[in-house]
Amino acid sequence: MAAPVRRPLLGVARDWRRFEGLWASGLGSRSLALAAAPSSSGSPWRLLGALCLQRPPLVSKPLTPLQEEMAALLQQVEIERSLYSDHELRALSEAQRLAKKKADPYDEEDDERKILLVQDLEDAWEQKFLQFKPGARITADKKNDRTSLQRKLDRNLVLLVKEKLGDQDVWVLPQAEWQPGETLRGTAERTLATLSENNMEAKFLGNAPCGHYKFKFPQAMRTESILGAKVFFFKALLLTGDVSQARKKDSHVWVSKEELGDYLKPKYLAQVRRFLLDL
């Protein structure tokens, strides 16, 4: 093979050097086609762009016992180091007055007017607080409905869908085939649009993929030119919306990181777990 020509024919020189690099890398199982075009036309790997759609937590996690102890200690120390507030001063002075009144009951006669005691104020505040009904922290968890977005409000949830690979049904992150003319992030956005029929809004975290997975097809699916596929994952945070209702009942699921193992294949799972942050 001719050595790369050291003239300013940059395009040709670059392509030749690139192919030398490709041969040197240990991808021995592939049969390379000697073309200078993007590899999807020549290489045996199909390109897929996948979407790692996460629903961020709406509610904070419950505190562990150690955290609760520490929180109580910090609160105690803060009270010890503080000054008396107006409310506390008022309480102290009222306590003193009541004690004095008990000692000599006929000394002062200025309680014809109703004095609002500190205790009354506190009771009133307590009542007002009890009237407010906050939202429930545990909602769809009771039914254990894994397709609902309201489950596990304190965790990150990832969307999984069921796809057909050959004749098997496989749970994967939603993916779509790359088409020439778009970037891989564009493929991921297209996946999002087809899943939700433009209902969902998500914020993509950058142009770069967060992980990849390379696999060979089962023997039934392999053709002469296609050996397997490479999937590149892109992270996105769900802002609004949900998967469209037109999908079949069991074909999508929102899971947290521990439950991924119930659905994904081992090697796929291993790759996906690397880039999912465990809260």
Next chain:
Amino acid sequence: MGDFENSHVDLAVTSSSYTWLRLLGTWQTQIRDTHQRASLLSFWELIPMRAEPLRKKKKVDPKKDQAVKDRLKKRIRRLEKASQELIPIEDFITPVKFLDEARHRPHMELLFEEGERRALLLKKWSLYKQREHEMERDATRSMLEAQQEALQELRLTSPELHEAATKRDPSLFPFERKGPDYTPPVSNYQPPEGRYHDITKVYTQVEFKR
């Protein structure tokens, strides 16, 4: 010299004949505007002895006036700037009511067991936080490694896609998101009625351009 008409004026001249000629010439021009002059007989009014070449109107004058005005304005601005107060930082000013002696709590001596419990809890807490930090560090490292491997794989697959992936995304920042609260939002919440009176003190400092 010739004869002159209307020469009823007797000119007493003692200089040379040329001067006599000039004077006579000017005398003739003076006769032209006799209807405009105040006194017809005055001599010194006839001769413009104080004449100078005409002064041109100086164009630098308006500039000088402008310069004087600017200097005055600058002086006024400097005085105003000097008399401005600094904007007070309200957090650093202790309100006077908290300097009261009656507000101090009585000093409670800590029991021995309570002190021991606190020390033990702090040690456990620091160990817990160290473990948590290490877990976070490992998670971040594994995420970065996964991303680097993916980018490497992409570069081997297709350089154009790799280039598109390593471009900056201008729409990523500014990114704002509200964090998790203790309870989720209530769907049919009715906020209490009333007006919102904002009583924050706003201090202004005028910006003076140089």
